[in-house]
Amino acid sequence: xxxxxxxxxxxxxxxxxxxxxxxxxxxxxxxxxxxxxxxxxxxxxxxxxxxxxxxxxxxxxxxxxxxxxxxxxxxxxxxxxxxxxxxxxxxxxxxxxxxxxxxxxxxxxxxxxxxxxxxxxxxxxxxxxxxxxxxxxxxxxxxxxxxxxxxxxxxxxxxxxxxxxxxxxxxxxxxxxxxxxxxxxxxxxxxxxxxxxxxxxxxxxxxxxxxxxxxxxxxxxxxxxxxxxxxxxxxxxxxxxxxxxxxxxxxxxxxxxxxxxxxxxxxxxxxxxxxxxxxxxxxxxxxxxxxxxxxxxxxxxxxxxxxxxxxxxxxxxxxxxxxxxxxxxxxxxxxxxxxxxxxxxxxxxxxxxxxxxxxxxxxxxxxxxxxxxxxxxxxxxxxxxxxxxxxxxxxxxxxxxxxxxxxxxxxxxxxxxxxxxxxxxxxxxxxxxxxxxxxxxxxxxxxxxxxxxxxxxxxxxxxxxxxxxxxxxxxxxxxxxxxxxxxxxxxx
Amino acid sequence: xxxxxxxxxxxxxxxxxxxxxxxxxxxxxxxxxxxxxxxxxxxxxxxxxxxxxxxxxxxxxxxxxxxxxxxxxxxxxxxxxxxxxxxxxxxxxxxxxxxxxxxxxxxxxxxxxxxxxxxxxxxxxxxxxxxxxxxxxxxxxxxxxxxxxxxxxxxxxxxxxxxxxxxxxxxxxxxxxxxxxxxxxxxxxxxxxxxxxxxxxxxxxxxxxxxxxxxxxxxxxxxx
Numbered sequence: 001x002x003x004x005x006x007x008x009x010x011x012x013x014x015x016x017x018x019x020x021x022x023x024x025x026x027x028x029x030x031x032x033x034x035x036x037x038x039x040x041x042x043x044x045x046x047x048x049x050x051x052x053x054x055x056x057x058x059x060x061x062x063x064x065x066x067x068x069x070x071x072x073x074x075x076x077x078x079x080x081x082x083x084x085x086x087x088x089x090x091x092x093x094x095x096x097x098x099x100x101x102x103x104x105x106x107x108x109x110x111x112x113x114x115x116x117x118x119x120x121x122x123x124x125x126x127x128x129x130x131x132x133x134x135x136x137x138x139x140x141x142x143x144x145x146x147x148x149x150x151x152x153x154x155x156x157x158x159x160x161x162x163x164x165x166x167x168x169x170x171x172x173x174x175x176x177x178x179x180x181x182x183x184x185x186x187x188x189x190x191x192x193x194x195x196x197x198x199x200x201x202x203x204x205x206x207x208x209x210x211x212x213x214x215x216x217x218x219x220x221x222x223x224x225x226x227x228x229x230x231x232x233x234x235x236x237x238x239x240x241x242x243x244x245x246x247x248x249x250x251x252x253x254x255x256x257x258x259x260x261x262x263x264x265x266x267x268x269x270x271x272x273x274x275x276x277x278x279x280x281x282x283x284x285x286x287x288x289x290x291x292x293x294x295x296x297x298x299x300x301x302x303x304x305x306x307x308x309x310x311x312x313x314x315x316x317x318x319x320x321x322x323x324x325x326x327x328x329x330x331x332x333x334x335x336x337x338x339x340x341x342x343x344x345x346x347x348x349x350x351x352x353x354x355x356x357x358x359x360x361x362x363x364x365x366x367x368x369x370x371x372x373x374x375x376x377x378x379x380x381x382x383x384x385x386x387x388x389x390x391x392x393x394x395x396x397x398x399x400x401x402x403x404x405x406x407x408x409x410x411x412x413x414x415x416x417x418x419x420x421x422x423x424x425x426x427x428x429x430x431x432x433x434x435x436x437x438x439x440x441x442x443x444x445x446x447x448x449x450x451x452x453x454x455x456x457x458x459x460x461x462x463x464x465x466x467x468x469x470x471x472x473x474x475x476x477x478x479x480x481x482x483x484x485x486x487x488x489x490x491x492x
Numbered sequence: 493x494x495x496x497x498x499x500x501x502x503x504x505x506x507x508x509x510x511x512x513x514x515x516x517x518x519x520x521x522x523x524x525x526x527x528x529x530x531x532x533x534x535x536x537x538x539x540x541x542x543x544x545x546x547x548x549x550x551x552x553x554x555x556x557x558x559x560x561x562x563x564x565x566x567x568x569x570x571x572x573x574x575x576x577x578x579x580x581x582x583x584x585x586x587x588x589x590x591x592x593x594x595x596x597x598x599x600x601x602x603x604x605x606x607x608x609x610x611x612x613x614x615x616x617x618x619x620x621x622x623x624x625x626x627x628x629x630x631x632x633x634x635x636x637x638x639x640x641x642x643x644x645x646x647x648x649x650x651x652x653x654x655x656x657x658x659x660x661x662x663x664x665x666x667x668x669x670x671x672x673x674x675x676x677x678x679x680x681x682x683x684x685x686x687x688x689x690x691x692x693x694x695x696x697x698x699x700x701x702x703x704x705x706x707x708x709x710x711x712x713x714x715x716x
Contacts, residue, residue: 303707310594345645346671349685373674380675 022211023204030200038192042185049181053174054148058136060098061150064167068100069154072163082111097170099147101125105161116168125149125166139168146171210239214246226254259428266430270312270444274305281305308444315446319429322453329371329457336400336407337362339372343379344398347387355392358383361399368407368480370458378454381447382411382474389472390415407460407480412473418466426464427452493608496537497521498528498554499570500546508541511597512604525549529557537565539608541600542587544571544578555585566607570600598660598708605659619654622701622714624693626654635693645670646689653702653712662709686710 020028068085075081082102099116103109109122119141128139129151139149149168156163217230229250230243285298322328344360351358379398386396394414401408418426425431430445455462460478495517499505502523509519520535522528525548532540540558544551555567567587571578579590588607591600619626623636631647633640642650648670653661663682667673670685686702694702702712 300706306594307596307707313594342672346667346673347681349645349688350681353684376673377675380673384681 022208023201026204026207027197027200030203031197034196034200035189035192038196039189042188046178046181046185050178053177057148057169057171057174058150060169061136061148061167064098064100065150065152065165068102068165068167069152072102072154072165073157087113096173099166099168101166103164103166105163110163119143119145120147120149120166120168122166125151125168126164129166138171146175210235210243214239214243218246221250226250226257263429267316270430271309274309274312277305278302312444312446315444315450318450319446319453322457329374331369331371333367333369334372334375336366336368336370336375336402336409337364339376340379340398340400340409343376343383346380347383351387351396354387354390355394356387356390357395359395359397361397363401366400366402366407368402368478370407370478371454374454374457378451378476379409379411381451385447386411386413386415386472389413389417394471402480405480407478409476409478410473412471414471417468417470417472418464419468423464423466427462493538494518494536495520495539495541495604496528496531496565497541498525498546498551499541499543500524501543504543507597508600511601512541515601517604525551525554528554532558532563532565539566539568539604541568541570541604544569544573544582552581552585555582555587559586568600568604568607570595596662596664596708598662598705599665602656602659602661602665615655619651621654621657621712622699622716623697624654624701626651633693635697640693642689642692645685646692649685649689650693653710656712658711658713660705660709660711666709 068082071082071085085100097115099113099120100111101109101113101116101122102111103122103126112122120139125139128137128149131137134152136148136150139147141147147168147170149166151164151166153162153164155161214230217228221228229247233240235243281298281301285295290298340360340362344358348358383396383398390396390413396411396413399408399410399412422431427448429449431448432445452462455476455478458478460476462477463475464472465475466472493516495512497505497508497512497519499508499521500523505521505523509521512519520531520537522531525546528540528542528546528549531537542551542554546554551569551571555569558565558567569582569587569590570593571582571590572593582590589603591603615628617627617629619628625634627633628651631644633642633647633650649666652666652669664675666682666686667675686704690702694700699715701714702710704710
């Protein structure tokens with residue numbers, strides 16, 4: 001049966017957001033196409049049958065004509081034989097009446113099957129034959145009985161005299177067969193008109209059942225039940241693909257929600273420590289009278305915590321802002337070599353204090369188009385991170401080069417490295433490979449998240465490779481030229 | 493110098509008033525828009541420290557009113573809103589500077605002073621703090637007559653401290669003006685540099701000029 005593929009159906013449904021149900025459409029298409037097919041098949045069979053019957057009766061006429069022609073030719077004078085032939089032939093056919101008439105050269109009928117003159121007069125047949133010129137034609141008796149008629153001239157074998165033969169066969173039988181057949185055709189069409197919609201509806205319901213299940217699942221998904229999935233087994237491939245896509249989307253949503261709620265929890269946790277310190281310090285300081293030096297000390301401690309809080313808030317706001325849509329970059333063309341050596345200068349004292357060598361490898365004329373302050377901040381965070389993880393005697397290498405349209409910046413240290421398990425998370429907010437140690441060092445756990453965000457804002461890419469005990473290498477690739485397209489919000 | 497603090501949070505207003513008063517300013521406060529307008533109509537101020545989110549009247553409206561009525565006071569905007577659009581709007585409306593909460597009071601003070609500073613008379617070629625001498629042209633520093641061997645950055649750092657003697661400089665301000673870094677970072681990078689400088693210009697001498705203000709930054713001043 002002709003059947004639209006579900007993909008077509010989908011496209012159709014997607015193109016029109018509202019309207020008849022899919023099952024209704026499928027049923028309509030199915031009904032129309034299958035009914036047309038049944039109608040075409042029965043019509044074809046009917047016309048085939050009619051053509052066959054016509055050919056059979058034409059052959060009959062031709063056969064009879066041949067017999068009479070032979071008789072006329074062999075025994076031209078034997079009118080008795082002719083009459084016999086005409087009459088016997090007619091007599092043995094009970095249902096299909098058959099007439100023969102032989103007309104002499106002068107126009108007089110030499111032999112005529114009995115009853116033919118009443119049905120088809122010689123003059124009418126001759127007139128009709130003149131119109132049809134030797135072809136088989138169709139003629140009705142005055143009583144309304146249809147006949148198929150063939151008229152031909154036959155040589156007599158005496159001199160070159162020729163007689164005319166008129167052969168006719170009654171069509172009542174043929175018409176009756178065709179009439180009965182037509183009745184069957186109507187019966188079949190009526191049945192089809194009833195069954196096609198019914199079967200079509202059942203098939204459409206069955207075909208769209210997986211869609212309804214997908215929709216049901218989708219309807220029950222909310223932020224608290226994102227773990228629901230559509231079972232993708234047992235569906236036709238198109239629906240399975242839809243279910244898989246839907247499941248993948250759910251997985252991403254669930255991951256985002258989980259990350260968001262983890263993030264909120266992390267923020268609360270990170271805020272808790274400094275707030276608790278300020279509160280505790282003040283409470284203890286106020287519990288009894290103290291010397292000015294002691295008050296001074298308590299206030300300073302509170303101030304330190306407040307500064308730490310400010311830093312945390314600034315970093316969080318930076319991340320939140322950079323994730324909101326819009327162009328946050330103030331791109332300018334800049335000398336990356338100079339920027340890298342500025343960063344080296346800034347950290348040089350801290351590095352030599354920590355006993356770590358800070359090297360810069362930068363070819364001449366490394367330039368690019370980037371936000372200067374942000375790039376500085378990203379590199380600064382990376383150097384700072386490397387410094388806090390590299391033991392004395394180690395080295396940090398900062399390299400920048402231009403490779404075609406890409407700007408490549410690499411920062412490698414000989415530090416403690418990151419375990420493979422922690423590696424995928426180092427760019428997550430508040431992730432710390434060693435929580436206890438990082439907090440003592442005063443980090444907020446946002447440094448690398450900010451670096452990644454800055455790289456994403458520049459539509460760049462950041463990679464990290466690390467080996468425990470060997471060191472860590474972070475590679476940043478940025479588009480060096482001014483972008484033609486407006487940057488999209490960075491993925492979170 | 494007369495200063496108006498327009499700030500609805502009482503605690504903030506109170507510490508701003510005390511802080512500025514101790515730094516030698518005469519300070520009035522206003523807690524909302526109408527009060528600010530009344531104060532501005534009754535007296536002239538050199539500087540207005542303006543919070544943007546105020547009950548009754550938005551800070552930006554006050555700013556617009558100020559500029560339309562031709563008040564010549566300088567304006568320093570103080571706000572928790574720090575989107576780029578907010579900053580641009582504020583500066584376009586004629587504010588002189590913009591500081592985002594939370595801020596270091598030392599930085600606010602420094603900015604207020606820099607707004608109010610009169611056109612400088614030419615800076616002397618040799619700056620002095622106590623027995624410390626700084627020859628800016630020759631890039632030479634000496635203390636008690638003894639020449640100090642400083643790196644280029646250490647000289648820049650010392651020059652900054654000497655120029656702003658008596659003012660507390662935050663780590664962010666130092667990182668910005670000495671290294672052109674627009675972020676302070678989390679570690680004690682500035683501290684290390686200051687410690688090294690101190691090792692050369694302060695440690696060998698009995699009288700200490702460079703003082704650490706815990707939680708804020710550094711100040712260079714003659715202890716006498």
